[in-house]
Amino acid sequence: MSQTNKTAIVHKPSFMNGDEFRIPVFKLLKQDGTPYKQARLPELDRDQALRIYRAMLFTRVLDERMLSAQRQGRLSFYMQSTGEEATVVGSTAALDDGDMIMAQYREQGALAYRGFGLDEFMDQLFGNEHDHGKGRQMPIHYGSKALNYLTISSPLATQIPQATGYAYGQKMAGEGHCTITVFGEGAASEGDFHAALNMASVHRVPVIFLCRNNGYAISTPAHEQFSADGIAPRAFGYRMKVIRVDGNDILAVYQATREARKLAVEDNQPVLIEAMTYRLAAHSSSDDPSGYRSRKEEEAWRDKDPILRMRLWLEGQGWWSDDDEKREQESRRREVLEAMKAAEKRRPPALETLVTDVYDRVTPALAQQLADLEVHVRKYPDAYPKSAPYLDDDKAAGGRDHG
Numbered sequence: 107m108s109q110t111n112k113t114a115i116v117h118k119p120s121f122m123n124g125d126e127f128r129i130p131v132f133k134l135l136k137q138d139g140t141p142y143k144q145a146r147l148p149e150l151d152r153d154q155a156l157r158i159y160r161a162m163l164f165t166r167v168l169d170e171r172m173l174s175a176q177r178q179g180r181l182s183f184y185m186q187s188t189g190e191e192a193t194v195v196g197s198t199a200a201l202d203d204g205d206m207i208m209a210q211y212r213e214q215g216a217l218a219y220r221g222f223g224l225d226e227f228m229d230q231l232f233g234n235e236h237d238h239g240k241g242r243q244m245p246i247h248y249g250s251k252a253l254n255y256l257t258i259s260s261p262l263a264t265q266i267p268q269a270t271g272y273a274y275g276q277k278m279a280g281e282g283h284c285t286i287t288v289f290g291e292g293a294a295s296e297g298d299f300h301a302a303l304n305m306a307s308v309h310r311v312p313v314i315f316l317c318r319n320n321g322y323a324i325s326t327p328a329h330e331q332f333s334a335d336g337i338a339p340r341a342f343g344y345r346m347k348v349i350r351v352d353g354n355d356i357l358a359v360y361q362a363t364r365e366a367r368k369l370a371v372e373d374n375q376p377v378l379i380e381a382m383t384y385r386l387a388a389h390s391s392s393d394d395p396s397g398y399r400s401r402k403e404e405e406a407w408r409d410k411d412p413i414l415r416m417r418l419w420l421e422g423q424g425w426w427s428d429d430d431e432k433r434e435q436e437s438r439r440r441e442v443l444e445a446m447k448a449a450e451k452r453r454p455p456a457l458e459t460l461v462t463d464v465y466d467r468v469t470p471a472l473a474q475q476l477a478d479l480e481v482h483v484r485k486y487p488d489a490y491p492k493s494a495p496y497l498d499d500d501k502a503a504g505g506r507d508h509g
């Protein structure tokens with residue numbers, strides 16, 4: 107397409123900075139759970155609405171419980187999604203379960219919605235022998251091939267260009283799937299963000315870029331990260347469709363993502379969604395937000411709790427009650443506790459898994475390193491967990507493929 111044909115000519119120097127208009131926020135539900143007058147709510151049946159709500163509630167319970175476990179010294183590290191559950195679960199619910207999710211690290215709600223098992227969460231958090239990642243990653247770096255959820259990468263923005271590439275493959279495959287990639291407004295400061303958007307737009311790739319603008323990149327507030335009107339206007343630089351949505355409004359997030367999916371899958375149009383939300387908890391178990399923000403600010407956002415808003419809407423529909431709430435919370439708390447106790451007791455992965463599946467076959471150099479490590483562990487047994495299987499002589503003697 108020729109752009110020059112459409113370009114207006116002016117005869118005075120005219121500078122623009124994007125302040126000519128502000129991008130509106132799409133909202134459907136008020137905080138009391140009732141819809142705005144002009145709002146047209148998406149069709150969401152009772153079963154799916156409850157599936158969404160239960161995933162949000164589970165995420166909240168899991169987060170509270172696991173932060174306590176970290177404080178008790180049972181877990182090394184944790185990250186909560188508190189306050190952002192509607193953004194994460196609402197967007198996931200608007201997808202097909204076969205679509206790919208490439209997340210940052212605060213999107214456990216997406217896995218919960220897709221049916222990641224409680225034991226799978228726990229085995230990863232405790233890095234035991236059942237962990238899909240073989241205990242090689244820090245807690246919260248979940249991944250699930252079965253649920254189309256790419257394993258989390260800690261370096262910020264890794265997943266954004268990966269999503270463009272993966273979605274390009276989905277377009278080639280022609281099976282009607284798309285990819286959503288979720289990231290914070292802080293990660294959007296990485297160059298990878300821009301490369302990913304540009305490639306997606308130029309090559310017409312079915313990818314949804316979902317930015318959780320929760321106001322902070324650890325202790326850095328949004329106004330110290332960028333001077334523009336949030337992340338949304340960046341889409342124009344790539345001639346990409348964009349929508350800004352109230353990230354604490356489950357129905358608005360759901361509807362915006364559904365429409366975005368349509369554009370992506372039916373017309374190969376990438377879309378940027380900026381979800382305005384707030385991280386109610388600390389950045390991670392290593393952070394203390396009282397050093398960089400006020401209680402008053404937190405309280406104002408607590409009043410906009412996305413779970414409460416959805417609960418009030420569900421109650422208005424006659425689909426949820428106080429009793430349901432109580433029962434659900436109690437049973438989820440109990441299940442989380444039981445699963446945690448079981449996962450804590452499982453053994454760590456066998457020592458030899460350090461060298462297997464690094465290459466197709468264990469190389470002689472890695473085999474030697476493993477042998478040296480076993481000698482070392484035998485020499486200093488008190489420095490290593492007794493529960494580990496690596497001091498089992500039968501196991502050490504055979505069965506390994508040293509290539």
Ligand SMILES: Cc1ncc(C[n+]2csc(CCOP(=O)(O)OP(=O)(O)O)c2C)c(N)n1
Nearest residue numbers: 212260261262290291292293320322323324
């Ligand atoms: C490349 C890179 N730089 C810095 C970090 C350290 N770091 C981890 S999380 C984070 C803040 C990210 O903020 P944001 O993307 O807004 O997501 P949020 O934590 O608010 O959900 C930073 C700076 C990192 N992991 N990777």
